[in-house]
Amino acid sequence: MSTVQNCYLLDTSVILDDPTNILRISDENQNGIVISNIVLAELNSKKDDMRSEAGFQAREFFRLADAAWGEPISFIELPECVRNHADMDQCKNDRYYKLALNFDRSLHGGEANLINLYIVHREHYRISSAFTEPKGINDAKIGEIADDYDLTLLTNDMSFRIAAEIRGIQTQSIRNSSVEAPEQIDFTYTYEYDDTPALPPEAVHHNFDQITFVQKTLSSASEMYETGIQRHAFAFNKQIEWCDFDRRFGEHFNEELVRPLNLEQKFYFAMMTHPQNYVTVVAGSTGSGKTLVALQAGLELVEEGIVEGIVYARNTVTANDPQSELGFRKGDEEQKLSFFMYPLYSAVNFTIEHQSSRSIDARVEYTGNVNSIKRENATEIFMKKYNIEAMDIAHMRGTTISRKFVIIDEAQNMTNATLKLIGTRMGDETRLVVMGDPGQIDHPFLSKRRNALVSLLNKAQHSDFIAGIQLRHTIRSQVADWFDKNF
Template identity: 20%
Template sequence: MSFVLDTSVILSDPKSLESLSDRNVIIPMVVLNELESKRNHKDIGYAARENLRYLETLRVSGNLVDGVSTGTGSVRVCISNHTVSGLSESNDDQIIGCAMHNPGSVLFSNDLPVRLRSNIFGVEAEEWHGYSRGSGATSTVYVDSATIDYFYDFGSVSSALFDDFALNSNLIMRSADGRSALGRVSDYGTVHELSAGYQMPVQAKNAGQNFAIDALCSGDLRIVSLGGKAGSGKTLLALAAGVAALKNRDVDKVTIFRPIQAVGGQELGYLPGTAEEKMAPWAAAVHDALGVFMKSNQIRDLGSRLEILPLTHIRGRTFSNTFVIVDEAQNLDLMTIVTAMSRVGENSKIVLTHDISQRDNTKVGKHDGIHKVIDSLNGHRMFCHVDLTKSERSPVAELVADTFDL
């Protein structure tokens, strides 16, 4: 079976084509033209450029019109101008025509009208939900009951089912009898049980938060990425882990950096006062999160061991024995995030929290900054990315996040 991909699918993920290396992929010529036109788009330009670069690597090793092998799969560009009764000359109809001239293929599109028109013309069409494995995010693997028994008995289990997942990927193992287990890929083909490491002042409310606590408390992980919707607990869990590390004397200080960016990109103008007074509006969110598990006098007792700074203060600093949190990282460009990570010294950890749906810096695209960091560090032994998909702040927050795709 071949996959015919439309532009919406390829632009949904910078690695969408590369993730399909074990499939036979057909790309209509009009899709290439549309990718070219999106190269400089602030949000989807990165995905367009990355997929075009991947196609270029294939082009130099073969003929894309004839098809280029990608191992167990292939990529072929469909250049024919398909004329079918009832189809127009529009790009969407050209894509449908390409699928019609490749019997047995499935057209993947995130465009509802394209899927509806495909059905009318007898073309099997499906919405794209992603095919990538080993992205470092959470995946579900179906195993037998014996595998889960072994995992609980010995704390780890190895299986060929886990071979395709990147190091530090988070897995939910499920069996046919309804049992499940949570684990993290610690070695090639091996999954280990989650371990908190030290006592957290908050408890996980869902699987994603369990994965986050494991990553935050693991001594082997020095860079942790926490992404998720509004109210999913990104900042709360990061702060809780930092305070726990402080109380456990694993670190000497917790340092939080927040971008000075107003909601919606609104200009606030000049703010008078000291650096601490200038940061007060942005520090309030940190104190709100701390207040969930600490009393006000306990927060005050932290004193200089807790500092909240703007990112303008990071250059030239070295953070040793420090739990560093870069909050709202979706508002930062790549070099700012890289600069922050490069400041981490001995016995320190850095946590990047982000929600790409809440970008207030209009100069940073959806696939810039934090997206490139995750893509570049995925699979490294010191890095782990966790997706938090469920809002736990309140029923209202969850309703808003789900309804408006926050």
């Protein structure tokens, strides 16, 4: 813990990024955290917005505030770093309030703790009489507080930062939920060896990192060349766990399941069915096999009795078309939901066709090849046999899903709050797979750097509990591959 006390004035954007930023910035009350009455008013104006991420975060802040202990305080009760550099002539009419926010630190690796938040209330801002711009008056007022108290301004608004720094105000930014360069997140490693494959002494790996060892040897001309021999492994418990994919997906593989086609799909399948893995996050472009391979892994786990069924839930956010949302569709709940379950049904039908080609009597169980009616019947029979259920994410609240293989699709269109809702619904012996394509964001308030999928991928880089993988090879078609890379 730092021995130097710093004091920060928070802009609204920092709290709307994530209210728990207050916890991290405070450093167990070592630092002083201040907001102005302007920030409080802006948060209050956003809390009734039920459709945006900003509205949710504003409500999260007020949930903390509603449970907080608070009281008006005097200037002398402010943190020393706030008082030390205050311009008393400019601040003499300000009033102050202290909130003790109760953060449950169990969500962040610690215990519950009270974090002090100080509110500076100013009735009349000098900048109001001189400000001529049609926008930005609130930023100017917040900047006035930062200037008068000589506080470091924390804001994620770039235009505000520039305006504040021009006035000589020290600024910083903090984006807790933003993941920079998510496309560079990787879990694959390649090492060369000449005799016995081994991890380099300096290598640090988390569970389920995917490792390939490439053998090299000296030629007669004393030049190193690859022998063509490769060995594959997971990192697990600081050791190498070998993956014999030839055996795993060769003669011992269940012929009724669709085999993984390439190395990354084999790692993906093996990861999802590993006895010690319960959470997998996968990012993959169009046609990379995310849903199909996940379904095969779920089917194997059902057949082996490890889980009792498969649950598929896909985020019902469409390409910014509110009329296409679930509530606007015709039909009952099941019919409405079916519009959004095409990836699941496509994977199921592909599996049915694969199985029917190997079935002794295709008419008995797999009747999906004659016409659309029989195909629909085959799908229903297949889903009942393996206890496959399609679920609306909105209905997960208040439920506990135990001993199931849960596939969550389109996670790039989810907020972290939605993913947290899903994760906290998982019961004993349930395995969770979270998938999506960071390059296909349809949610109007999210971006490729700020969504649940990349947040979980980022956490998987540093966690032994979450297995992560990126599927970078498109197998659907040349057309799909071209559009994925060029748009």
